[in-house]
Amino acid sequence: MHSYMGKLLYVDLSKNSCQAVPLDERLAELFVGGKGFGAKILYDLLPPGCDPLSPENVLMFMAGPLTGTLAPAMRGCVITRSPLTGTFVDSYFGGHFAPEIRYAGFDGIIITGAAETPCYIWVDNGAAEIRNAAHLWGLDTFTFTELIKEELGDRTVKTACIGPAGEKKVSFALVNCEYNRHAGRGGTGAVMGAKNLKAVVLRGRKVIRPYDPSAFQTAVDQAYRELQAEGGISAFTVDGTAGSIDFANDEHLLPAYNYYDGAFDGAAGLNAAAQRKQLWLRNVACAGCPIACGKVGRIRRGRHKGLVSDVVEYETAAMMGSNLGIGDVREVAYLVKKCDALGLDGMSAGGVIGFAMEAFKKGIITAADTEGVNLAFGDVAAADYLLEIIAARKEGLGDTLAGGVKKAAQVLGGGSADFAVHIKGLECPAWGPRTVPGMALALATADRGGCHQRAFPILYEVGGFWNGEPVERLGLKDKGEIVAYLQNYLAGLDTLVKCDFAQYGIKAETYCRMLTAATGRNWTVEELLLLGERVWNQVRLFNLREGFSRSDDTLPKRFMEEPLPGGPYKGHMITEADLNRLLDDYYSSRGWDREGAPTTAKLEQLNLAAQPPLFHL
Ligand code: SF4
Known part of the structure; x- marks a missing residue:
């Protein structure tokens, strides 16, 4: 199996055991890597109905067959059953951790069980052991990363760790990889916390061998040329994703005040120009990425002067900025860095805080619940306070909000479910979909809940073209087919664990050329x-087995019952009839029945009708 390390590391924390397991060739053939491996192995290993925070849940760090090679912008993912949604969740991270999984000798790490006391997994060039982490428990992610490198006497080791929020099993706790890269979504950090697992720490020197090195180099050169030729990609180098703030604001897609509106008066304080003026010093890149969309920043003036930050990327700039009515990027950088240190997903945190601020405005949360803190939109101190009590799961409001907006609305009642903006329990991304029905469908059907990364048809809806044919932004026609196509394409590339931004530049044929030269197939x-x-259908089978159905492929009430209040699309929303038509078209495009279940014929076509396990101890 060229370009594979040929082994998965299996760690049972309950048994205090680590074992190298040969990679099943059929698993590599049918599912390739990354999301594919995770989808199949989670389906095989997890007992139906397994509590995500129980020892039986399985947590995986997966790489792809091109991760750690010269192929540009390949990353890694964490896969598990989400404590936030109950669905399959795959959460992606950049940086240098994923290549190190492969250099350490493995294509992925599979973790089950739970340790009796805090621990970390240490993998050193093929040898793995479970070590005591009692002295490291309670540390924030940055301090932990510094201390473990010091303790091991090697600053080059690569880390994936949780912060205090993960230890407290906050449902939207993240996994932090090497300071500034994160597997953010879906509460993978809470699963680590439930396993008493502070971190996975890696070091390796093994070599990845492509099938045809010369053809592989030629294909990689082609990928680099395509990245350099694509105008949209260079925009990521110049502005990171912060460039999307102006686009989203102009198109009334930017969440403001808990998604009440689609534009924000203070957007100019959050955009790329503001970040350049207030923060940025130079670009930084994940391993092997010529795009370098990240930025090292240092706040130049004001109360946070000197605070070192990364780029405040689009999603967190919007969710912790406009969505909370905060228009000063320095304050947003401060809040985002706090999320990173505590180990909280900044996107979900922004959704939860926006929800709490609206609940306060409506009298559902009162000052008696907040120790007198006024949870007003625009109030940075209020957001700061909420991050503290959520990460600590402080009894009362902190504990309630730590479950995410869906569960918080169930606890708080008072009609708060009407403005709890989530899909399947995952707080929505920073793209209000009331004027882009294709995006609404993509969010409603995303496998891990409200997610914009499984398909992003906004580009075609706002751009007006799909495959050279005109597309109506507000229309429903063809949207089901477009979303299904994009989901399939991106799920295919997620088996390689590609970066979402690079795939806008590298052509599908070039990905295939790299994969062919690397694997020999x-x-x-x-x-x-x-x-x-x-892969998409395999995940669907998992979610169906866990009780999800058509009724879960839906949108928050805010997008279906509350029209946009202003701007050129004033009055627009996605009606229930719109959603039903979109779902019917989408299910039909997929070869699923009306309830959203794959037909037998579809499963046979995809080699999924029989499900022999493809992971064996
Ligand atoms: S484009 Fe940005 S996020 Fe993607 S791999 Fe490159 S540096 Fe990392």
Whole structure:
């Protein structure tokens, strides 16, 4: 199996055991890596109905067959059953941790069980052991990363750790990789916390061997040329994702005041120009990425002067900025860094705080619940206070909000479910979909809950074209087919664990050329799409088994019953009839029945009708 390390590391924390398990060739053939491996192994290993925070849940760190090679912008993912949604969740991270999984000798790490006391997993060039982490428990992510490098006497070791929020099992706790890269979404950090697992720490020197090194180098060169030629990609180098603030604001897609509106008066205080003026010093990149969308920043003036930060990327700039009515990027940088240190997903945190601020405005949360703190929109101190009590799961409001907006609304009542903006329990991303029905459908059907990374049809809806044919932004026609296609394509690439931004530049044929040269198996674009469809359906089978159905492929009330209050699209929303038409078209495009279950014929076409386990101890 060229380009594979040929082994998965299996760690049972309950048994205090680590074991190298040979990679099943059929698993590599049918699912390739990354999301594909995670989808199949989670389905095989998890007992149906397994509590995400129980020892039986399985947590995986997966790489792809191109991760750690010269192929540009390949990353890693964490896969588990989400404590926030109960669905399959795959959460992606950049930086240098994923290549190190492979240099340490493995294609992925599978963790089950729970340790009796805090521990970390240490993997050193193929040898793995479970070590005591009692003295490291309670540390924030930055301090932990510094101390473990010091303790091991090697600053080059790579870390994936949780902060206090993960230890407290906050449902939207993240996994922090090497200071400034995160597996943010879906509460993977809470699963680590439930396992008493502070971190996975890696070091390796093993070599990845492509099948045809010369052809692989040629394909990689082509990928680099395509990245350099694509105008949209260079925008990521110049502005990171902060460039999207102006676009989203102009198009009335930017969440403001808990998604009440689609534009924000203070957007100019959050955009790329503001970040350049207030923060940025230079670009930084994940391993092997020529785009370098990240920025090292240092706040130049004001009360946070000297605070070192990364780029305040679009999602957190919007969720912790405009969505909370905060228009000063220095304050947002401060709040985002606090999330990173505590180990909280900044996107969900922004959704939860926006929800709490609206609940306060409506008298559902009162000063008696907040120790007298006024949870007004725009109040940075209020957001700061909420982050503290959520990460600590402080009895009362902190504990309630730590479950995410869906569960918080169930606890608080008082009609708060009407403005709890989530899908399947995952707080929505920073793209209000009331004027982009394709995006609304993509969010409603995303496998891990409200997520914009499984398909992003906004580009075609606002751009007006799909495959050279005109597309109506507000229309429903063709949207089901477009979303299904994009989901399949991106799920195919998520088996390689590509970066979302690089895939806008690298052509599908070039990904196939790199994969072919690396593995020795011939790949076509059609096969890549079929692979993605197989993975998408495998995840669907998992979610259906866990009780999800058509009724969960829906949108928050805010997008279906409250029209946009202003701007050129004033009055627009996605009606229930719109959503039903979109879902019917989408299910039909997928070869699913009206309830959203894959038909037998579809499963047979995808080689999923029989499900022999493909992971064996
Ligand atoms: S584009 Fe940005 S996030 Fe993607 S791999 Fe490159 S540096 Fe990392």
